[in-house]
Amino acid sequence: MKNLKIAIIGCGNLGLSIVNGLMATKGFDAKNLTVTKRNPDNLFYLTPLGVTVSSDNKLAVEGADFVILGVKPYNVPLILKEIAPVMAKDKQTIISLATGVTLEEMYQHLPAEMAIYRAMPNIAADIQESITCICGKNGSPKTEHAIKELFNSIGISIVIEEHLMEAAxxxxxxxxxxxxxxxxxxxxxxxxxxxxxxxxxxxxxxxxxxxxxxxxxxxxxxxxxxxxxxxxxxxxxxxxxxxxxxxxxxxxxxxxxxxxxxxxx
The missing domain is CATH 1.10.3730.10 (ProC C-terminal domain-like)
Known part of the structure; x- marks a missing residue:
């Protein structure tokens, strides 16, 4: 967790809740965090804290261990098509926060062997009190542990089956x-x-x-x-x-x- 590089694509309200939770986590280095938004003006206050703020999604995902998608569900396919060419399928993990977008739907735009997860935190991530439900495919035990550690830093997390994600x-x-x-x-x-x-x-x-x-x-x-x-x-x-x-x-x-x-x- 300490040395993980994280990119949050489409950093809206939920993304900012995660940012705030991470920034309050002991040992987390803000220099390992990159956030993007189409119009990032209201995110630049994070720059003096060490966070990289950008509107360039491709640049943001390069070198990131975890790429968190904080965009609206209808934008997920567009974002995946945009960043897929620069993603390293064997070294990077996608984590989608989008409601209703299945793993299968995301695999239509990404390599079949890539590690992809869905996660559903809530806005209590702001104060490190979120409950985050997680499901995924192709992740190693080490990867899954790191994802749980990431979301445990903003509350607690549980791994569930994908068919329960909407209920979660x-x-x-x-x-x-x-x-x-x-x-x-x-x-x-x-x-x-x-x-x-x-x-x-x-x-x-x-x-x-x-x-x-x-x-x-x-x-x-x-x-x-x-x-x-x-x-x-x-x-x-x-x-x-x-x-x-x-x-x-x-x-x-x-x-x-x-x-x-x-x-x-």
């Missing part, structure tokens, strides 16, 4: 927005029962963080944790039952399914 996108990437919308609604409720917005937001933020840490560190099911705070005839169970009466869980499941169906089309 919904839970891990879209899921951030679902949680944020829940937090916003909870804050609005807090304001209605008497708190100012700043105080309500602070309480909600720490409550959600605490709930997640409780599940992670204790290794318990959410329902087991719920049971600990729902006392007979108490206010918690009344609130939960009212939410369920209005379809809280059903709406969440339907939202997850709707996002998944959108990707699958």
């Amino acid at each position: 996108t919904v839970l891990g990437a879209c899921g951030i927005a679902y949680v944020l919308r829940f937090m916003r609604a909870m804050t609005q409720g807090g304001i209605q029962i008497g708190f100012d917005a700043k105080t309500a937001n602070a309480i909600v933020n720490q409550t959600v963080k605490g709930a997640a840490e409780l599940i992670i560190k204790k290794g318990i099911h959410p329902e087991a944790a719920i049971d600990k705070v729902t006392t007979p005839k108490g206010c918690t169970i009344v609130g939960l039952n009212e939410m369920e009466h209005h379809g809280f869980s059903a709406a969440m499941v339907k939202g997850v399914l709707a996002s998944y169906e959108k990707i699958e089309k």
Whole structure:
């Protein structure tokens, strides 16, 4: 990881989240990172930090161990056609962040023996708290370990089968927005029962963080944790039952399914 050279092609919001996570990683040398964008003006603030900023994709991938594609799905074929002539098939690895673009589709533009991976981090990479799901083909155990190490530097990573990548996108990437919308609604409720917005937001933020840490560190099911705070005839169970009466869980499941169906089309 320390000496890996990384190029991020099409460095948009997700690419910048990865950049920020890497820059905060102990031992990572910014001089080993190159980022590109068609109009890179808003990336030049990274230059004084040691990052190479460019609009030349071909130049960026030369010598890079990992080439991360941060472009929109419809641009992946165009980018692959552009950089394929300068890629070293036995020395470089492609990692695509594009939703819905399969390994098979990428191999239509690259040598059949080249190592290609798909990865789906989320914007929590900014603070090194992303969950990244990974799948790939033709990578050696050493390569896969290095990719996991790369994404572990911005959170945690897991290797899954490719047919689950779209589902991983919904839970891990879209899921951030679902949680944020829940937090916003909870804050609005807090304001209605008497708190100012700043105080309500602070309480909600720490409550959600605490709930997640409780599940992670204790290794318990959410329902087991719920049971600990729902006392007979108490206010918690009344609130939960009212939410369920209005379809809280059903709406969440339907939202997850709707996002998944959108990707699958």
